[in-house]
Amino acid sequence: MVVECGPGSGVLELPDGRLVTLEPGDEMVGVLGHRRATLEASGSWEEVGPDGGMELLTGGGLLGRCTSRSPWIPALQTARYLGHAGRCGVPLRMSHFIRDPDLSGDPDPGHPVVLITGTSMSCGKTATARSVIRRLSRLGFRVVAAKLTGAARFRDIRTMADAGAVAVFDFVDAGLPSTICSPEALHRALHVVLARVAATPADVAVLEVGASPHEPYQGAAAIQAVRQRVRLSILSASDAYGVVGFLDRMELPVDLVTGVAANTSAGEDLVRRLTGVPSLNTHDPARMPELDSLLRDRFGGGAEW
Numbered sequence: 235m236v237v238e239c240g241p242g243s244g245v246l247e248l249p250d251g252r253l254v255t256l257e258p259g260d261e262m263v264g265v266l267g268h269r270r271a272t273l274e275a276s277g278s279w280e281e282v283g284p285d286g287g288m289e290l291l292t293g294g295g296l297l298g299r300c301t302s303r304s305p306w307i308p309a310l311q312t313a314r315y316l317g318h319a320g321r322c323g324v325p326l327r328m329s330h331f332i333r334d335p336d337l338s339g340d341p342d343p344g345h346p347v348v349l350i351t352g353t354s355m356s357c358g359k360t361a362t363a364r365s366v367i368r369r370l371s372r373l374g375f376r377v378v379a380a381k382l383t384g385a386a387r388f389r390d391i392r393t394m395a396d397a398g399a400v401a402v403f404d405f406v407d408a409g410l411p412s413t414i415c416s417p418e419a420l421h422r423a424l425h426v427v428l429a430r431v432a433a434t435p436a437d438v439a440v441l442e443v444g445a446s447p448h449e450p451y452q453g454a455a456a457i458q459a460v461r462q463r464v465r466l467s468i469l470s471a472s473d474a475y476g477v478v479g480f481l482d483r484m485e486l487p488v489d490l491v492t493g494v495a496a497n498t499s500a501g502e503d504l505v506r507r508l509t510g511v512p513s514l515n516t517h518d519p520a521r522m523p524e525l526d527s528l529l530r531d532r533f534g535g536g537a538e539w
Contacts, residue, residue, distance in 0.1 A: 235263070235264060235265070235266060235297065235315065235316075235317070235318045235319060235325075236261060236262070236263055236315075236316045236317050236318070236319060237261070237262060237264060237288070237297060237313035237314060237315055237316055238259065238260070238261050238313065238314045238316055239256045239257065239258055239259065239260040239261070239262060239290075239311055239312070239313050240258050240311070240312035240313060240314060241258055241309075241311075241312055242289070242290070242308075242309045242310050242311035242312045243308035243309055243310070243311060244256040244290045244293075244310065244311025245293050246262060246290070246293055246295060247293050247294050247295065247387065247388045247389065251388050251389070251392050253293070256290070256311050261316065262295070262313075263295070263319055264290070264295035264296065264297040264313075265295055265296060265297065265328060265411045266279035266282075266297055266298060266411075267279060267291070267296045267297070267298060267385075267411035267412050267414070268280075268298065268412055268414035268415075268450075269291040269292060269296055269298065269385050269412060269414070270414060270445075270449060270450045270451070271355055271385070271445075272354055272355055272445075272449065273304060273306075273354065273355055273356055274303070274304055274307050274355070275289075275291060275300050275302065275303040275304065275307065275310060276300070276301050276302040276303075277289060277291045277298040277299050277300040277301050277302075278298045278299065278301065279297065279298040279299070280298075281298065281299035281301055282298060282299045282315070283299070285314075286314055286315030287299070287312065287313075287314060287315075288300075288312070288313050288314075288315065289310040289311060289312055289313065290310055290311040290312075290313060291310070291385075292385050292386065292387060293387060293389075294385070294386040294387045294388060294411070295386075295411075296385060296386065296411050296412060297313060327409070328406070328409040328410065328411065329409035330409075331409065332407070332408055332409040332426065335408075335422060335425040335426045335429060336425070336429070337421075337422065337425055340459065341421070341424040341425045341427075341428040341429075341459045341460075342428055342432060342459075342460075342463070343380075343428045343431045343432055343439045343441065343460050343463050344428070344431065344432025344433075344439075344463075345378065345431065345432065345436050345437070345438060345439040345463065346437070346438055346439070346463060346465045346532075346533060347438070347439045347440075347441055347460055347463040347464045347465060347466075348366055348370075348438060348439070348440045348441070348464075348465070348466045348468065348532075349441055349443070349457065349460060349461070349464045349466070349467050349468065350362055350363050350366070350440065350441065350442045350443065350468045350469075350470060351443045351446070351447060351453065351457065351467070351468070351469055351470070351480075351484075351486070352443070352444075352445065352446055352469065352470040352471065352493065353446050353469070353470070353471040353472055353473075353476030353477065353479070353480050353493075354445070354446050354472050354476065355444075355445050355446075356472075357470045357471055357472040357476070357493045357494050357495075358470040358471075358492055358493025358494055358516075359442050359443075359444070359470040359493065360381075360390050360393055360394075360442065361470075361493075361516060361517070362468055362470050362492040362493060362516050363379065363393070363394055363397075363440055363442050364393050364394065364396075364397040365397075365492075365516035365517075365522075365525065366440055366468070366516075366525070366529070367379055367394055367397040367398050367399050367440050368397045368398055369522060369525050369526055369529055370398075370437075370438055370440070370529055370533070371397070371398030371399075372398075372526075373526060373529060373530065375436075375437040375438050375529075375533060376400055376435065376436045376437045376438075377398060377399045377400065377436060377437070377438050377439075377440055378399060378400060378401050378402075378403075378431050378434040378436040378438075378439050378440075379394040379395075379399040379401075379402045379403075379439070379440045379441070379442075380402065380403040380404060380427055380428075380430075380431050380439065380440075380441050380442070381394075381402075381403075381404040381405070381441075381442045381443075381444060382404070382405065382413075382424065382427065382441055382442065382443050382444070382453075382456040382459075382460075383405065383413040383420075383443050383444045383445065383451040383452055383453045383456045384404075384405075384412065384413060384443075384444020384445055384451055385411070385412040385413075385414075385444070385451070386404065386405070386406045386410075386411050386412060390404070390442075391404060394440070399440065400434065400435075400436060401430075401434045401436075403427050403430045403431060404427065405423045405427060407426060407427055407430060408422065408423035408424075408425075408426035408427055409423070409426075410423050412451065413444070413451045413452050413456075414450045414451055414452075415452075417452070417455065420452050420455055420456070421455075424455075424456060424459050428459065428460070437533065438533055439463070441460055443456050443457060446480075447484060448483065454484075457484075457486060461486070465532045465533065466489055466490070466528070466529070466532045466533075467486060467487055467488050467489050467490075468488070468489065468490045468491075468492055469488045469490070469491050469492070469493075469511075470491075470492050470493030470494075470495075471491055471492075471493050471494065471495035471496075471505070472493065472494045472495060473494065473495050473501075474495050474501065474504040474505045474508050474509070475508070476495065477491055477495060477505055477508065477509050477511065478508050478509060481509060481511075488511050489511075489512075489528075490511070490512055490513065490514060490528065491505050491509075491511050491512070491513035491514075492513065492514055492515075492516050495513065496513035496514055496515050496516075497515055497517065498515075501513070502514075502515070
């Protein structure tokens with residue numbers, strides 16, 4: 235859909251990943267969708283009224299009426315509906331650019347998996363994925379990566395590719411702006427994304443589940459779809475008590491804790507004392523031999539390509 239930007243603070247990702255600052259009067263093409271960001275803003279296209287007023291809910295171009303915003307972030311970029319992008323008089327949808335997947339069987343990544351989950355948004359999942367992909371690549375593994383749930387940002391995909399992944403996919407490749415959708419739509423998207431992961435020649439798949447599994451992005455369903463392939467389960471956490479809650483509510487073993495909870499020795503000690511799960515600061519170069527050792531233990535010594 236096409237909108238005209240109004241007042242507010244907005245930065246938009248272009249198709250090549252560059253960021254531009256929006257100004258009142260700019261016109262942009264975006265997509266209607268849902269966002270439920272616990273630390274930033276929530277909103278939905280379903281809340282847009284007859285006046286066509288809405289906000290830019292993410293820098294990836296997700297549009298809808300903001301219903302709740304943290305006081306710690308700037309006012310969102312406002313926008314006014316101008317019309318739908320169309321082809322031959324038919325409004326375009328993201329799904330129009332996706333081939334119908336083969337829905338026979340269950341979604342399957344086809345490779346051994348490093349699964350990265352989190353206790354919330356902005357707790358360190360993508361930074362952890364970057365470190366894991368970089369270390370695996372340096373150990374000689376060919377890595378394919380994917381973000382299975384969340385709200386679309388090209389930034390996350392580029393981060394994984396820059397770390398050394400030979401290919402990176404997400405739910406946008408299945409026609410979804412976010413995974414706040416019906417269970418049927420998510421199931422279809424997982425088939426599309428995981429089929430692409432499986433078709434990529436690789437030794438390891440690094441798969442990130444956005445937000446936390448208990449949020450409306452349906453992370454728990456994504457975990458269930460890949461858990462039979464998981465060889466290493468990493469939890470990024472905002473604090474040690476989030477780790478306790480995750481372990482209490484999720485039937486998913488956790489091999490390592492990373493993220494904000496592990497950024498200091500005090501945080502690591504608290505995680506270990508409360509849960510018994512080891513933790514590691516992936517921002518500390520001195521700790522990378524520990525991560526390398528864990529990756530070799532779970533995936534072998536590497537591969538020659």
